Amino acid sequence: MMTPVAQRSGLGISARGVGKSYGGVSVLRDVDLDVRPGEILGLVGENGAGKSTLLRVLAGSIRPDTGEVLLNGEPAGIRTPKDAISRGVSLISQELALVPARTVLENVFLGSWDGWAGGHGRARDLQTFQRLQEETGFRLAPDAIVASLPIGRQQQVEILKALARGAQVLALDEPTAVLAGHEKEGLLDLIRKLAEGGTTVVFVSHFLDEVLSIADRVAVLRDGDLVATDDASSHQPASLVAMMVGRQVDVMYPTLPPVPEDAPVALSVEGLSRGMVRDVSLQVRAGEILGVAGLVGSGRSELLRMIFGADTPAAGRVLVHGAPLKAPSPARAMAAGLALVPESRKEQGLALTRSVRDNVAAPTLSRRRLGPFAKRKAERRAVADVARRVDLRAKGLGVPIWTLSGGNQQKALFAKWLLTEPSVLLVDEPTRGVDVVAKQQIHGLIVDLAASGVAVVVVSSEVEEVLGLAHRVVVMRRGRAVAEFAQNAAAGDVVAAAFGDEARNHD
Amino acid sequence: MTETSTPVVAQPSALSRSFNLRDYGVVIGVVALVIYLSLSTSTFLTTGNLTNVLDQAVVVGLLTCGATLCIISGVFDLTATASLALSAIIGVEVTQAAGVEAGFVAAVLAGAGLGALTGFIVNVSTAVNAFIATLAVSIVYRGVALVITGGAIIYPLTDQLDGVQVFTDDVPGLGITVATATLLVVALVMGVVLWATNFGRRIYAVGGNAEAARLSGIRVGSVHIGVYMASGVCSALAGLVLVARSGGGAQANMALGLELSAIAAAVIGGTSILGGEGAIWRGMVGVLLLTLISNGFNLLGWDTTFQQVVQGCLILVAIITDRYIRRARST
Numbered sequence: 001m002m003t004p005v006a007q008r009s010g011l012g013i014s015a016r017g018v019g020k021s022y023g024g025v026s027v028l029r030d031v032d033l034d035v036r037p038g039e040i041l042g043l044v045g046e047n048g049a050g051k052s053t054l055l056r057v058l059a060g061s062i063r064p065d066t067g068e069v070l071l072n073g074e075p076a077g078i079r080t081p082k083d084a085i086s087r088g089v090s091l092i093s094q095e096l097a098l099v100p101a102r103t104v105l106e107n108v109f110l111g112s113w114d115g116w117a118g119g120h121g122r123a124r125d126l127q128t129f130q131r132l133q134e135e136t137g138f139r140l141a142p143d144a145i146v147a148s149l150p151i152g153r154q155q156q157v158e159i160l161k162a163l164a165r166g167a168q169v170l171a172l173d174e175p176t177a178v179l180a181g182h183e184k185e186g187l188l189d190l191i192r193k194l195a196e197g198g199t200t201v202v203f204v205s206h207f208l209d210e211v212l213s214i215a216d217r218v219a220v221l222r223d224g225d226l227v228a229t230d231d232a233s234s235h236q237p238a239s240l241v242a243m244m245v246g247r248q249v250d251v252m253y254p255t256l257p258p259v260p261e262d263a264p265v266a267l268s269v270e271g272l273s274r275g276m277v278r279d280v281s282l283q284v285r286a287g288e289i290l291g292v293a294g295l296v297g298s299g300r301s302e303l304l305r306m307i308f309g310a311d312t313p314a315a316g317r318v319l320v321h322g323a324p325l326k327a328p329s330p331a332r333a334m335a336a337g338l339a340l341v342p343e344s345r346k347e348q349g350l351a352l353t354r355s356v357r358d359n360v361a362a363p364t365l366s367r368r369r370l371g372p373f374a375k376r377k378a379e380r381r382a383v384a385d386v387a388r389r390v391d392l393r394a395k396g397l398g399v400p401i402w403t404l405s406g407g408n409q410q411k412a413l414f415a416k417w418l419l420t421e422p423s424v425l426l427v428d429e430p431t432r433g434v435d436v437v438a439k440q441q442i443h444g445l446i447v448d449l450a451a452s453g454v455a456v457v458v459v460s461s462e463v464e465e466v467l468g469l470a471h472r473v474v475v476m477r478r479g480r481a482v483a484e485f486a487q488n489a490a491a492g493d494v495v496a497a498a499f500g501d502e503a504r505n506h507d
Numbered sequence: 508m509t510e511t512s513t514p515v516v517a518q519p520s521a522l523s524r525s526f527n528l529r530d531y532g533v534v535i536g537v538v539a540l541v542i543y544l545s546l547s548t549s550t551f552l553t554t555g556n557l558t559n560v561l562d563q564a565v566v567v568g569l570l571t572c573g574a575t576l577c578i579i580s581g582v583f584d585l586t587a588t589a590s591l592a593l594s595a596i597i598g599v600e601v602t603q604a605a606g607v608e609a610g611f612v613a614a615v616l617a618g619a620g621l622g623a624l625t626g627f628i629v630n631v632s633t634a635v636n637a638f639i640a641t642l643a644v645s646i647v648y649r650g651v652a653l654v655i656t657g658g659a660i661i662y663p664l665t666d667q668l669d670g671v672q673v674f675t676d677d678v679p680g681l682g683i684t685v686a687t688a689t690l691l692v693v694a695l696v697m698g699v700v701l702w703a704t705n706f707g708r709r710i711y712a713v714g715g716n717a718e719a720a721r722l723s724g725i726r727v728g729s730v731h732i733g734v735y736m737a738s739g740v741c742s743a744l745a746g747l748v749l750v751a752r753s754g755g756g757a758q759a760n761m762a763l764g765l766e767l768s769a770i771a772a773a774v775i776g777g778t779s780i781l782g783g784e785g786a787i788w789r790g791m792v793g794v795l796l797l798t799l800i801s802n803g804f805n806l807l808g809w810d811t812t813f814q815q816v817v818q819g820c821l822i823l824v825a826i827i828t829d830r831y832i833r834r835a836r837s838t
């Protein structure tokens with residue numbers, strides 16, 4: 001299916017003495033990095049280490065305070081994203097930059113229409129589009145509206161867009177964070193193939209085995225310093241972690257305490273249906289962690305939203321501690337002890353322009369009040385405490401939350417719901433974009449909550465996470481709960497159940 | 508970031524420094540204008556003129572308090588002056604029937620009620636933009652006002668005129684009018700509501716991200732009804748001030764178009780048109796700037812037709828600054 005990619009002459013990109021600070025705090029210091037033509041460089045580091053910032057500098061979307069970017073050893077004079085693109089450098093950031101209401105084809109050629117007259121004809125665009133699809137093995141419908149595509153497909157549009165602009169250097173910021181297992185493999189294969197064809201790739205990810213499997217070399221950022229660049233073959237995930245945090249850390253899943261024999265059922269879902277979700281029933285006991293696995297788009301998030309009352313079910317009901325939730329709404333669900341850590345930080349989780357404190361405090365405002373007035377002091381204390389529990393790293397809790405790195409935003413989102421002290425916790429992709437160490441901390445928190453009697457439902461696209469964290473795993477496929485596994489099931493079986501008969505004829 | 512090993516250090520000042528332009532640009536504008544007008548005219552810095560400036564700011568100022576609350580919560584209230592007219596008319600009708608005090612109370616209650624109704628309509632028509640929804644509702648309110656008055660100006664009884672015109676009186680010892688005092692009190696109360704109450708926090712949360720707020724258990728619909736009610740009360744008070752100034756008369760087309768000036772003042776002060784950010788004091792500074800400009804044109808004897816050009820440009824500058832700041836963030 002994939003035809004060979006046209007060989008490109010390699011373009012090397014370098015950062016020379018790059019420094020950047022925000023409001024007096026330096027987030028990159030004197031970074032010298034050479035990415036060789038046609039190589040895949042894996043860039044790793046803790047949350048907030050400066051990876052995204054460095055990629056943005058390379059791609060011209062922010063200007064460094066000191067230093068410069070070189071292309072093939074020459075000063076590149078990149079000052080804007082447009083400069084970067086015209087020099088063959090494209091950034092695919094985690095928050096995709098597409099025009100959702102327009103078609104795939106329009107998005108791919110967005111910005112490559114020169115001048116007002118629009119030199120491109122649709123026929124020519126289509127031709128290029130088909131050629132790129134063959135090169136990449138993607139199967140996108142050119143006239144599909146981007147907003148209607150699942151996130152994995154949208155990312156493909158973003159990649160085609162970069163290739164259509166003739167990208168010779170591709171910087172990818174956590175591209176696999178939003179993908180399910182098989183989609184990840186597809187993307188990694190494509191990146192390998194592009195690199196073989198001469199494209200230079202900078203690849204940021206918190207999945208260290210993924211980085212080691214794909215990268216020729218790895219570079220490690222720690223608190224804004226580039227602390228190492230080395231051949232990937234000489235490293236293991238553990239050695240990368242040691243360089244990232246500056247000390248030896250064992251990364252493993254916490255041990256699950258068994259669910260007490262007599263633990264009552266805390267959450268009971270009976271025949272919930274809405275949209276694609278069909279007749280799902282499940283029960284979770286106090287102290288139990290139920291994992292929900294499945295492909296992206298199998299209805300897992302929709303199910304959680306319905307349980308929480310964010311969407312009204314068409315049929316079925318939810319019982320919390322034996323009492324049915326009537327007229328479901330998030331406010332009523334919360335009153336009954338439910339909490340939902342939603343999947344998308346930007347759309348459902350956070351008010352990006354508000355402060356970290358405002359965001360974290362939002363669901364619990366009514367617990368800290370004196371008549372109509374907010375108790376600010378109590379709030380400061382509560383938020384500071386919970387921020388410490390999730391190891392949130394920020395310049396302060398009063399800063400707008402958009403200034404936090406992606407992983408720290410995720411920790412804030414978790415903290416926000418932790419503060420509600422739920423008795424039933426629903427979490428959708430709790431560790432998306434979180435570094436390995438912080439991930440372990442969040443896992444630890446989830447297990448501690450369960451140990452204290454909280455019933456937990458965890459949705460994750462990482463099969464290892466679901467299996468490592470849950471007492472029991474339910475697999476969803478096309479809106480139905482199709483299989484259930486015990487804690488020690490094999491990952492392969494879970495994946496097979498998630499695919500079902502799609503496994504045979506999947507693209 | 509050497510201190511990342513100690514998580515969460517409180518040191519908010521460093522970051523806020525970079526937002527100073529947005530925060531205080533308009534304040535600097537006002538101060539500059541005051542200095543300029545003081546130096547270039549002999550009449551500006553007189554008690555008479557200053558009292559006058561404040562008094563002129565009252566009606567738009569009251570409307571701006573309501574507009575600011577609405578905009579922060581992510582909606583617009585284009586019914587503001589239609590509610591003003593309708594509640595003023597109801598106030599005058601009730602005054603005729605039951606006396607001045609009853610009329611004032613009725614006007615304020617009418618404002619709150621109309622606001623609640625507007626909020627309710629905006630909630631049920633979520634598919635429609637609040638801008639369009641309130642535009643439609645405002646036409647209805649004006650229509651009702653027209654029906655009640657039959658297109659005429661209505662007045663209270665002659666012996667009630669003094670009572671109705673209390674807003675034009677001076678507050679003894681303060682050198683400001685009752686109208687100005689009303690604005691100051693309302694602005695103070697609204698500022699405290701926004702800043703110090705949980706309701707205020709929810710207003711910001713809803714404007715910052717309505718879906719995230721809803722999923723945080725905040726009843727977005729109630730918050731919107733609340734801000735529209737507050738806006739309605741502000742409108743009613745502004746209506747009473749206008750009634751007092753026009754010798755007790757109320758009519759259906761009072762304050763036509765002033766709701767847009769209020770939105771403009773809020774935005775010029777630096778309240779983000781996209782919601783989630785802003786403050787009452789910003790709206791007040793915006794109103795002051797607009798009022799000083801018109802006062803300056805008068806004192807300097809400039810052609811007032813240019814005044815609108817200046818005001819329009821100010822709004823553009825404010826909106827572009829807002830966009831620019833937001834853009835800088837999203838990169």
Ligand SMILES: Nc1ncnc2c1ncn2[C@@H]1O[C@H](COP(=O)(O)OP(=O)(O)OP(=O)(O)O)[C@@H](O)[C@H]1O
Nearest residue numbers: 022027047048049050051052053403404405406407
């Ligand atoms: N516009 C900004 N204003 C203030 N601080 C910022 C801004 N952008 C980034 N920062 C800070 O710079 C630091 C590095 O952020 P960056 O996003 O590069 O981290 P990262 O390595 O990509 O982390 P993650 O793995 O969590 O995505 C963080 O501490 C972040 O808070």
Ligand SMILES: [Mg+2]
Nearest residue numbers: 051052405406
């Ligand atoms: Mg990042």
